[in-house]
Amino acid sequence: MASAVTTGRRRLFWPLLGPAMALYLIFLVLPTIATVVLSFTSWSGAGDTPEFAGITPYREMFANEAFWYSFLNTVLYIVVGGAGTFLLAFLFTMVLRDMRGGKIVRAILFFPNIVAPVALGMFLGFVFQYQPNKQGLANFLLESVGLSAAKFLQPENVTYTVIAALVWASSGFYITILMAAVDRIPPYLYEDADIAGASPWQKFRNVTLPLTWDVVGVAGVLWTINAMKIFELVFVLAGPGTESPPVRSWTLGIYVFHWSFGTKGTPAYGAACACAVMMIVLVSVFVVLLRRIMRRDVIQF
Template structure:
């Protein structure tokens, strides 16, 4: 043992434990120095893309929402008048209510069906083929699904045939104004369930089978297994799915537009959501476009998504379960 080690053993140990990123005199190692030199050259392109295609248009949209503009000519600053007009417009209030119905009503039913399918598919033979069938609507263009959904619910279509088989002498008018939005919500559940079931089942597949074997020995039924084993262990994935659904639900457009609209015509205002309303304000078939009002509606949509995502993350925050 050297004299230095006898005189100050802690110093020697600190030298031995010095990180590999530091040089002999505490200077950054060549590897760390190269990493620092490459940091901005690699990060700058992504930052520029974000600023040009995301942050920039978002800021311009907010500025546009404070102005009155028809798409040509100078803008006239009106402050918060566009927002005041939105909340005084009964069409926007109906559209906003429909958006909330899609987020919470369709979302709640979608996740209820998805959780139910996870209980069934986990112990089902041929579950991989079943997952592929459930996921199929997500690989088909939304426009084609909306057209198919319209054929199913038209007069003397499949829905009327099933209603007659169930004993209904007079099937309801599915495409009437009193039922149209309900049919749209059912269609959104159909098109969304397979996507979230696939994500949840991918998380379920990571759960050790020994846990379910212990449940079988204890005599637990399928719901008890789901409540005490499956749900706690996929809780974080379910939270991510809830955030994804919130973002996608606010942006629902093609399905409603193609299903409820006619050729070259907007759907009836009773089935509008905020995305359809924004489109109608900016690209109305008749009259002068109101880009300021459309931008204000888009800002409200963005604020709604931001608030709901923060609430979902806080509500679903739990300690990570190790398994």
């Protein structure tokens, strides 16, 4: 009987897995391979024939100041934005576990995630607006306590403004993920900790964090991938609305966009694909490092 069930499962394996693998191959694997191949060419799009250029697109990319601004800004979003987001998520996780109405607060905190990034960027543009006698909310509050208004959306400042906006907008999503993991922890573990006189920090460090470590690792990978793709928020906050924003505010996504559509002339898809390949390499490095750092034995409970 058992062998018949096993045989039946094996017969269903490929019919069920086949369509998913086909879609994965068509929409992810093949485009990735095509991107890598085109990154070694000089190609201006439809009507032009790709010409092999060797490593010239990569050499030009590494010599381009705009690429290094894009690279450093993207790394800042991943590292600094991730640290701020998870710090805030952990703090709320400690508070919401024992809080009445915690699920309602969780839903409220999640709300920014359902707003389109373009709409969110437009809203934050009004909040951080710098215009004497017609300041945005942030500068109005600064001036109301006697401080000088700040140019939050200047190219040299907008990266840090976007980081703050990302932490605010993204924390609710990761709070929801972490709280779902916390809800699985048996209550008697926290009761034992209370009897032992543990502080909230000690309960988080010795109970919550070890028992949600695998979920924290997955959330870290999700953050890395999402932060690598940041585009709309920077484009709306830093840009004039009709073309690429100032170079100092670029991310790798904007660098790809610029060489694909924002050159005001002939596109350079080889240069765009070279940057896209670097994005794949960078996210792969971060994910591998993160998984190694987060590796530990699974705790059963």
